[in-house]
Amino acid sequence: MSDTPQIGQSRPGVIHDLGYRHYDGVRDGTPTIARTLFVTGLRHAYGLGRSGKSKVMPFLLLGMSVLPALIVVGVVVLTGGSALPISYADYTNQTQLLVSLFAAAQAPVLFSRDLRHRSIVLYLARPLAAPVFSMVRWLSLTVAVWLFMAVPTLLLYLGALLAGIDKSDQTTSWLKAVVLQVLLAMMIAGITGLISSVSLRRGFAVVGSVMALIVLTGVITAVQAISADQDAASAATAVGLFSPWSLYNGLANAWDAGVDTFAPVEGAWPLAYALVAVLLVGGCLLGLVARFRKVGSR
Template sequence: MAVEHPLPTSDAPSGPGDQSRIHNIGYRGYDGPRLGRAYARRSLYSQSLRGAYGLGRSAKSKVLPMLLFVVMCLPAGIMVAVAVATKADDLPVDYTRYAILMQAVISLYVASQAPQSVSRDLRFKTVPLYFSRPMETADYVRAKFAALASAMFLLTAAPLLVLYIGALLAKLDFADQTKGFAQGLVSVALLSLLFSGIGLVIAAVTPRRGFGIAAVIAVLTIAYGAVTTLQAIAFEQDTTDAIAWIGLFSPITLIEGVQSAFLGATSTFPGNVGPGDGQGAVYVLVSLGLIAGCYGLLMRRYRKVGL
C-alpha cells in the first residue's frame, strides 16, 4: 500500500540540505471584461502599422521607412515651390503620374516592410501563439494586409497632398485640382492594395527577412523590365494591338493601364497606346483578382503555419 508523505512547510523541520518552502504567490482568476476578436484584430493592425514606420521599435528600424517617406515627398515639395515661384498655370506632373515616376521608392518600401511585418513571426514561430487566443487566421491575415496597405497609402498619398496644397497656394483652378487629386487617391489606393498583397505573399513564404526583401524586389523589377521590353519590341514591330495586353503582366503597368483607361491619365506605353474601355475593364478585373488571390494565398499559408 502506498504511503503519502506530506510536503514540508515553513513550520516543519527539514533535513540539513532541504531548503524547500511552500509560498502563496497570489494567483487569481481573471474576472474582467473579455474584449474578444475585434479588439485583438485592431491591436495587431495598430501594432503592425506603427511597425511599418519603425514606431515603437529601435532607432535603426526607423531610418529606412522614414527616409523613404521623405524621398517620396521631397520631389513634390520642389515641384510646388517651382510652381508657386514661377506662377505656373499647372503642376509639372499629374497626380496620377507621380506614383509611377516614384515606383522604385515604392518597390523598395514594400520590399523592406512586407518581410518585417510577417517574417519575424514565422522565424520565431510566434504565429501559433496568436491563434491560441480568440484571434483566428482570417483576423491575422486581415490585420497584416490592412496595416501594410495603410502604410503604403500614407507613403503614396502624402506627396499628392503636398501637390494639392501647393496647387491651391499657387491659385490654380480649384475644380481641376480637386478632381485630379481625387483621381490620384483612387490610383494609389489600388496600388497600395496590389503591392501590399504581392509583397506579403512573397514574404510569407520564407522566415528569412533578407530572402524576402530580395524576392520582392526581384519580382517587381523583373516583371516591369520584362513587360516594358516586350512592349518596346511590339512597338518596333508595329504590332501595337499587343502593347496594352502585355501591360497586364506587371503590377505597375496594371495600375498605369487602369489610370489611363478610367482616371484621365495619359498613357506612357510605347506610342502612347493605352488600353481602351474594354481592355481597361480587363485591367481592373485582373487587378482586383490579384488582390483577392493574394488574400486567398495568405489565408492558405497561415492555416498551415498556425497548426
Template sequence: MSESSVIHDIGYQRYTGPRLGRSAVFGAIYVHGVRAAYGFGRSAKSKIFPWLVFGIVTLVAVIIAAVRAQTGTVPLNYIQFADAMSWLIIFFVAIVAPELVSRDLRAGVLPLYFSRPVRAADYVGAKVAAMVTAVWVLLAGPQLIMFLGAALTTKKGMSGVWGELDDLLWGWSYSLLWALLFTGIGLLIASLTGKRAFAAGGIVAVFLMTTPVVGVLATLPSRTAQELAFLASPMTLVSGVAQWMVPNANTGLPIGRFGPVYAIEAAVLIVTCLLLLLARYRKVASL
C-alpha cells in the same frame, strides 16, 4: 497529497478585467503593424529606411508644388507622381512586408496568436490593412502637399480648387490601388519564409523579372500584343488601369480598347494574392 504537503499562496489572482475579444486583437495587430512599418517602437536603425523613403517622396512633392507655383506648369500630375515613385514603393514594400510577417514566422509566435480567439482571417486582415495603410500614406501624404500647393496658387478661384480636389481624389484612389496590389504580392511572398533577406529579395525579384517581359512584348509587330504587353508587370498593370479609368491620367501607355482587361486582371491578381495568403495562414494555424 501527503500529510506533510503544504499549499503556498504566492499571490496569483484570476483576471477580472474586461475581455475585449477578436475585434480588439485585430485592432492591436493592425496598429502594431502600422507602427512597425515606420519603425515606431523599434530601434533607431529600423526607422532609417522607411523615413528616408518618406522624406524623398515628400521632397519630390514639395519640388513639384514649388515649380507649379512659380511657373504655372504641372511637372507631374497625381497619377504620374505615383508612377514616378514606383521603385521607391517597391523597395519600401520589400522591407516592410518581411517586417510584418516574416518576423512572426521566424520567432515562432504564431501559435500564441492562434491560441487566443484569433482566426487566420483576423491575422491576415490586420496585416493587410496595416500594410495597405502604410503604403497609401506614403503616397497620399505627398499628394496632399501637391494639392495644397496647387489650391493656394490657383488663378481660377474656387472652381480651380474643386477641380484640383477632384484630381486629388482620383490620385488617392490610384494610390489605394497601388497599395492593395503591392501589399497582396509583398505579403504573400514574405509569408513563405521566416528569413527577411530572402523575402525582400523575392519581392524585388518579382518586379525585376516582369519588367523586361513588358519591354519584349511591346516590341512585337502586332498592335494587339503591344497594347496587351503592359499586363505582364504589376507596375504597368496599375498604370493601364489608371489610363482607362482616370480622366487626364496621361500615363503614356497605349492600351487601346483593352482598359477593362487591365482592370479585371488587377482585381483578379489582388483577390488571388489575398486568398493564397489566407490559405497559407490557415495551414499554419492548423499545425
C-alpha cells in the same frame, strides 16, 4: 539563473508581493482585437514602436519620395504657375522604385517575423483565427504602402491649392489618383506579403519582392516599348496585364488620370485590367490565408 530570485518562495519584507490577482475587467471582442493588431502592424511598418534602427529605412525612403514633391510645390508657388508639371497619378508612377522598395523592405516585418520566430502559434492560440490574422496583416501593409504614395501627392495637392490652380480640376484629378493608389497598394501588399510569408529569411523575401515588383516591371516596360515601336499596340497593352505597375498605369491612362502609356488602354482593355487587378488581390489573399493556416497548425 543565480541572479533571478527563487520563484515559488514568498519573500517576506518585499512590499509589492501581493499574491496572484485575477482580472475581472472588460475583455474586448474580436473586432477590437483586430483593430489593435492593425494599428500595431501599421506602426511597425514604419518602424514605430520598434528599435531606432528599424525606423531608418522607411523614413529615408519616404523622405526621398516626398522631396521632389516639395520642390515641385516650391517652384509652382514661387513662380505662380498655372498647372502642376506632373499629374498626381504620374507622380506615384515616377516614384515607383521607391514605393516598390518600401513594400519589399517592410513586408517581411509584418509577414516573415511571426512565422520565422513561430510567435504565430501564440497569436493563433488567441481569439483571432488564421484567416482574420492574415487579412489584418495585409490591411496594415496595404495602408502603409498607400500612405507612402498618398503623402507626396497630398503635398502636391495642397501646393496646387496654395498656388491658386483651379480647385475642382485638381480635386478630381487627385481623388482619381487616390483611388488608383489604393488599388495599387492592395496589389503590392498582397504580392510582397505572400512572398514574405513563404520565404522567411528577410534577405530572400526582399530579393523576391524586388524581383516581382521592380525587375518584372522593368522587363514588361521594355517589352511594351518594343511592341509599341513595332506598331503592335494590342500586344503592348496585353503585356501590361502582368505587372501591378503596368496595371496601375493602364487603368490611370484609361481613366484619364494623367499617365501616358505606350499604347492607349481603351475598348475592353480597362475592364480586363480591372479584372486582373481584382483577381490578383483575391489570389494573394487566398494564398496568405492558406499559408498562415498551414503554419499555425504545425
